[in-house]
Amino acid sequence: MPSVKILDIAEITHNVRRYTLERPEGYAFKPGQATDVSLDEEGWRDNKHPFTFTALAGDPHLEFTIKSYFNTGGDGVTERLYGYKPGQSLVIRDVWGTITYKGPGTFIAGGAGITPFIAILRDLHHNRKMAGHTLIASNRTEADIILRDEFEAMRDLDTIWTVTGDPQSSLLHDRIDAKFLEKHIKDFGQNFYLCGPDPMVRELRDTLKELGANVENVTWEK
Helix, strand or coil: CEEEEEEEEEEEECCCCEEEEECCCCCCCCCCCCCCCCCCCCHHCCCEECCCCCCCCCCCCCCEEEEECCCCCCCCCHHCEEEEECCCCEEEEECCCCCCCCCCEEEEEEEEHHHHHHHHHHHHHHHCCCCEEEEEEEEECCCHCCCCCHHCCCCCCCEEEEEECCCCCCEEECCCCHHHHHHHCCCCEEEEEEEEEHHHHHHHHHHHHCCCCCCCHHEEEC
């Protein structure tokens, strides 16, 4: 269980930060994969939390883009992590994950569920293989959208944002349901990648199947 120092912390949204970390020699991952992370301090090392790598696989450092949840009474990993500074350490473990890239398609995310897609889309952009990909993301408000500017700047990536609790926003305000998908997706034979709250993912898997998607073409974290 390597302990790695935090090299840098950057604000992404009001409750999401990017943590740049040391990378142990030989430590490898594929875009979309994750590891179990603990805070490297007494009483917290056995409290594991899954986080997805968001840097490119070939970068010299590791990176996590993490949403912090508050009002947990101080018992939450992400709440305590929010108070961390560069120089403090995290414990990382073996790499795991089932959200791996299988070919062009549509990525559908709910809130912080976008994080497994960050490294995948960055990798496609880096290798100039973005054509044929769409990102659909649902958030409560515009302020909650993670890395909106970066995704919109990715050449050939189609982005569709919808916000469900922000009536002043000029973005879409629709739930991602069958009606939404029929309106915005022309080909249900393509690959689909899902990540978000468990109820959302379960509902979308069923909805996509009903709309004609092949279950073998639908990828989610199992």
